Amino acid sequence: MADTYTIKTAQQKLSALVAEAADHPVTITKQGRAVAVLVSIERMEAIGETMELLADPKAMSAIRKHREGTAVYHDVSALDEP
Incomplete structure (x- = not known):
């Protein structure tokens, strides 16, 4: 299917377009x-999740x-420490 539709065509093929949107906009x-x-x-x-991260x-x-290679990583067990 194509990636772009007119409003008229979209109205006629809405169910198919919803299925297509599962793969790509x-x-x-x-x-x-x-x-x-x-x-x-x-x-x-x-x-939405990406926007939340960008705003944090x-x-x-x-x-x-x-990205700079300066991050410090800790073992997951560090979460158990008080």
Whole structure:
């Protein structure tokens, strides 16, 4: 299937487009211009989780340290320590 559909076609094939969106985003157009994107709930949840991480200064600091090779890692057993 194609990745882009007009609103009219999307209305006619909504069930098929929902199934297609499970694999990849589907773009909806109006008068030749993209106006919406249909995505699976799993992809939307992943986007939301990513946005939460990007908004968390501590998480971003940890990611930067990892990329720089300066992160300090601890054994999982450290979680049991008081």
